[in-house]
Amino acid sequence: DIQMTQSPSTLSASVGDRVTITCRASQSINSWLAWYQQKPGKAPKLLIYKASSLESGVPSRFSGSGSGTEFTLTISSLQPDDFAIYYCHQYNSYWTFGQGTKVEIK
Amino acid sequence: QVQLQESGPGLVKPSQTLSLTCTVSGGSISSGDYYWGWFRQPPGKGLEWIGYIHSSGTTSYNPSLESRVTISLDTSKNQFSLRLSSVTASDTAVYYCARKPPQYGLDVWGQGTTVTVSS
Numbered sequence: 001d002i003q004m005t006q007s008p009s010t011l012s013a014s015v016g017d018r019v020t021i022t023c024r025a026s027q028s029i030n031s032w033l034a035w036y037q038q039k040p041g042k043a044p045k046l047l048i049y050k051a052s053s054l055e056s057g058v059p060s061r062f063s064g065s066g067s068g069t070e071f072t073l074t075i076s077s078l079q080p081d082d083f084a085i086y087y088c089h090q091y092n093s094y095w096t097f098g099q100g101t102k103v104e105i106k
Numbered sequence: 107q108v109q110l111q112e113s114g115p116g117l118v119k120p121s122q123t124l125s126l127t128c129t130v131s132g133g134s135i136s137s138g139d140y141y142w143g144w145f146r147q148p149p150g151k152g153l154e155w156i157g158y159i160h161s162s163g164t165t166s167y168n169p170s171l172e173s174r175v176t177i178s179l180d181t182s183k184n185q186f187s188l189r190l191s192s193v194t195a196s197d198t199a200v201y202y203c204a205r206k207p208p209q210y211g212l213d214v215w216g217q218g219t220t221v222t223v224s225s
Contacts, residue, residue, distance in 0.1 A: 034211030
């Protein structure tokens with residue numbers, strides 16, 4: 001099975017900060033990776049697919065990069081609406097999620 | 107646009123079978139090239155993939171749950187269903203259904219339904 005490891009688990013940041021979350025796969029997943037944002041009591045929301053493609057309607061301050069085993073999600077200028085939990089998701093072989101990264105207010 | 111809605115009992119007794127349905131509206135479940143998946147999230151924890159069924163009827167399950175899981179399509183009702191047998195308290199979670207186009211992420215999600223396993 002492919003394991004996905006996200007870091008950090010928690011990230012404290014201020015509005016306007018540049019934020020980067022990393023996701024590492026236990027083996028190559030090519031570019032078959034997505035990122036989601038989840039707020040309390042809500043379903044996850046797709047942000048990025050195929051490692052770097054921005055989902056329609058998602059603000060351009062969100063970007064994704066990487067291939068193979070190492071991936072990043074970057075928020076270029078953190079906004080109040082961005083405080084949430086972020087998950088990576090590989091769909092190269094079966095499907096697996098990272099454990100999540102909570103972005104909290106500093 | 108396509109919408110998904112989970113339904114089913116909110117309380118299941120230990121050792122029994124959990125059964126949930128995801129109703130798809132705004133599009134046909136059997137047309138197009140889509141994967142229809144089930145996921146769960148225990149209280150305060152992360153997301154876990156349970157399994158999926160493709161529009162063609164092909165299934166794939168999380169190896170850690172495979173022995174207890176069945177996912178099926180009901181094209182006449184535009185629904186897909188989850189059955190999880192021999193449940194224990196550790197199966198208590200919010201259960202979600204979602205759609206995934208090929209090469210894409212999970213682009214449409216249901217709102218989730220809470221299932222508690224307790225006697």
